[in-house]
Amino acid sequence: MKRVQYDRHGGPEIMYFGDHDLPPAGDGEVRVSVRAAAINPFDWKLRQGAMKLFSGRRFPKGMGTDFAGIVEAVGGGVANFRVGDEVFGTVDFKRSGAFAEAVMVKASHLAKKPPQLSFAEAASLPIAAMTAWVAIIDRAQARPGARIFINGCNGAVGAFAVQLAISRGAHVAGACGPASRDNVRAAGVHPIFGYSDSQTYTLQGTYDAVFDTLGTLDVGPSFAMLNPGGVFIDINPTPARMLRGMLSQRYKLAFATMGIKRLPEIAELAGNGTLRPAIGLEAPFTDALSVIADTEAGRRISGKAVLAF
Known part of the structure; x- marks a missing residue:
């Protein structure tokens, strides 16, 4: 599969589309086919090396944390999700890689997507x-x-x-x-x-x-x-x-x-309209490199920038 990744810490010029294979879903894990991924400042701060003392030295590293999509596979011990569920969530920053065609995530970092929300709206929720x-x-x-x-x-x-x-x-x-x-x-x-x-x-x-x-x-x-x-x-x-x-x-x-355990409650509030995501830009995944760079450079939009797959 394709994902946005980098081989060293640095600026937007080091990002590229690379090939990456996900392992089978392990215990407590869920594999999700990504339909939308939201861009957060945290994403480029990780790439710049702001958390390098905690994120490890293994490269290449994938970019992206917040996403929404459809469950493709579940690992052992996962009882609250099944194949075909529409979900949204966030990837542990040590395993970032949501700007990808698929992502492996802990089941505890997921919630069911409210049917009232689009994938782009749901992806803009987590962080x-x-x-x-x-x-x-x-x-x-x-x-x-x-x-x-x-x-x-x-x-x-x-x-x-x-x-x-x-x-x-x-x-x-x-x-x-x-x-x-x-x-x-x-x-x-x-x-x-x-x-x-x-x-x-x-x-x-x-x-x-x-x-x-x-x-x-x-x-x-x-x-x-x-x-x-x-x-x-x-x-x-x-x-x-x-x-x-x-x-x-x-x-x-x-x-x-500190709020990951609140994802189901956040989903409920988004579903009933208490939380209202705002999408400022929805761009195709193929434009990810330029959209991330523009957002990082301070491009002004009213709402979240989201990559659609």
């Missing part, structure tokens, strides 16, 4: 929705009347965070770019600030949680935006941010891997 779940449900503990500020409320993670918070009865304020204001307002965010309005939104009262999806807020001053007992939630930790944040119990980290 973004799992991250949002950990931040809003687990860390912020969104509840009726809670006040939550989301920096980057228009991005993939931010949009799901808004939807989850509002579904739990929380009041959401946020910062976004000018082109996204109408969509963010329609989603229920109020008030809405620009990224340069930090002097303004830090004076608009305090919050039960501040969720920085972009890694652009200064951790220290952001603590001043919190109510007593409020938390600052970070998904872009740098050594400096963590050093500053770890001095306070109000600093919380949120990673997608």
Whole structure:
């Protein structure tokens, strides 16, 4: 089968279409014929070597983590999936390779695809929705009347965070770019600030949680935006941010891997319309190299970039 892969860490120029054979499904594993795969910043960060201490030194490595498709084979001990099921999920980052015609994945990293969603919509869910779940449900503990500020409320993670918070009865304020204001307002965010309005939104009262999806807020001053007992939630930790944040119990980290067990609940919420994936670009797999490179370079689209097979 064909997949997008690379032989060393580096920039987009090292990606290529390569041949790869999947082994038979082992215990607890499921082989899925991929119908759509969503592009995440995490994918090119892995290729660049950001996680090389944990991802191993064996090459070539496949690219891609989030996907949706049809089950082709199941290994021993897998009771909740069978051949022909439509599923979506995410690949362990040590075994990335969802930008491929087929993928082998742990059954625990899969959920049934809601019939209301297309394969492209389902593929756009895992990393973004799992991250949002950990931040809003687990860390912020969104509840009726809670006040939550989301920096980057228009991005993939931010949009799901808004939807989850509002579904739990929380009041959401946020910062976004000018082109996204109408969509963010329609989603229920109020008030809405620009990224340069930090002097303004830090004076608009305090919050039960501040969720920085972009890694652009200064951790220290952001603590001043919190109510007593409020938390600052970070998904872009740098050594400096963590050093500053770890001095306070109000600093919380949120990673997608913490939310893998929530995939069935995410599927249910997507099926009933509480979570609404947004597709900005759906391109054929044959264009994968250029689409990944363009997305990595900052090509602006409103919604997820998805590869269709």
